[in-house]
Amino acid sequence: MRLALSIAEDETGLEREEALDSSAAIEAFLREVETRAYRIVLLHIRDRDEAFDVVQDAMIRLVRRYAQRPSAEWRPLFYRILQNRIRDVQRRRIVRARVLSFFGGVASEDEGDPLVAAPAPPSDGPLEQVTAGDAMAALEQALLLLPARQREAFTLRNFEGLDVGQTATAMNCTAGSVKTHYSRAVHRLRDLLKDHGEEHWNE
Amino acid sequence: MSDRDNELERQFELRSKQLFDQRTAALDAATRSRLTRARYRALEELAPAARRGWRWSLVPAGAAAATALVAWLVVSQTPPTADTGLQVAQLTDLEILLSEEDIEMLDEELDFYGWLEEQPEFAGADDSVG
Numbered sequence: 637m638r639l640a641l642s643i644a645e646d647e648t649g650l651e652r653e654e655a656l657d658s659s660a661a662i663e664a665f666l667r668e669v670e671t672r673a674y675r676i677v678l679l680h681i682r683d684r685d686e687a688f689d690v691v692q693d694a695m696i697r698l699v700r701r702y703a704q705r706p707s708a709e710w711r712p713l714f715y716r717i718l719q720n721r722i723r724d725v726q727r728r729r730i731v732r733a734r735v736l737s738f739f740g741g742v743a744s745e746d747e748g749d750p751l752v753a754a755p756a757p758p759s760d761g762p763l764e765q766v767t768a769g770d771a772m773a774a775l776e777q778a779l780l781l782l783p784a785r786q787r788e789a790f791t792l793r794n795f796e797g798l799d800v801g802q803t804a805t806a807m808n809c810t811a812g813s814v815k816t817h818y819s820r821a822v823h824r825l826r827d828l829l830k831d832h833g834e835e836h837w838n839e
Numbered sequence: 840m841s842d843r844d845n846e847l848e849r850q851f852e853l854r855s856k857q858l859f860d861q862r863t864a865a866l867d868a869a870t871r872s873r874l875t876r877a878r879y880r881a882l883e884e885l886a887p888a889a890r891r892g893w894r895w896s897l898v899p900a901g902a903a904a905a906t907a908l909v910a911w912l913v914v915s916q917t918p919p920t921a922d923t924g925l926q927v928a929q930l931t932d933l934e935i936l937l938s939e940e941d942i943e944m945l946d947e948e949l950d951f952y953g954w955l956e957e958q959p960e961f962a963g964a965d966d967s968v969g
Contacts, residue, residue, distance in 0.1 A: 670874045684870075794859070795856065822852065
């Protein structure tokens, strides 16, 4: 009996250690990913408070549902949750815009695209402005002109550094689609930034 | 696509990534603090799992309690009988189930329990069942 209890205590101790390891690992993952995730969400939805809500919600869902999954799966899963939440926000904005329009809101040719009408995010302070400069602002503006799927592919592949397979998981599509979206995004962005003086932007 | 185009495309990708990283690194303290709080809030979701580890330590006590309950139900559901041998046997079973003795002890004294079973008092109890 004592032996059985001893084994049970050892197993309990191991479970506690595993839980602590898992907790530390997922915290490290979230800490590593949170600022880039916030920036990416802000690029898509252009509202700081909503971007925070989306990032926090994605963190909570990842921890609640997938903390026990292998850590290698966290990144694509996290970004999949994030992309779904971004789409939710965009859909809600479209519905809100339609309702407002129905009740006599001001119609415009851009009303179907909530991103065009969304306010630009407030400045992050002079240091950030000097560091990133106009080049990043030009890139952000160009990104907003891309179709949503191309924008997703570009931000996930280029900014977050996901590989094709991880991006496919995050976007819930095939690897072939990711390659197509990403390639089109790069070409379109280069074209757009040429119009904005890519020769200077790219230096 | 020519080599020149490929090289320009590669430079564009590197520059985009560099700009994004710069912008992210320059995030202000208030924003970082808010993200930290968001992370802590998310990690609170792990608390139930930690508590689950604590609950596992109660399993042995729970198992003993469940065993006692089952033993009590077995005894209490048996119709009353005048055969005291059966009652004694049931109570002995109950004592064994609830005892703090080592399980190994039962193996070591198996011969003793074999002999005990052959005794008339217990044989009478067996005959009365069924």
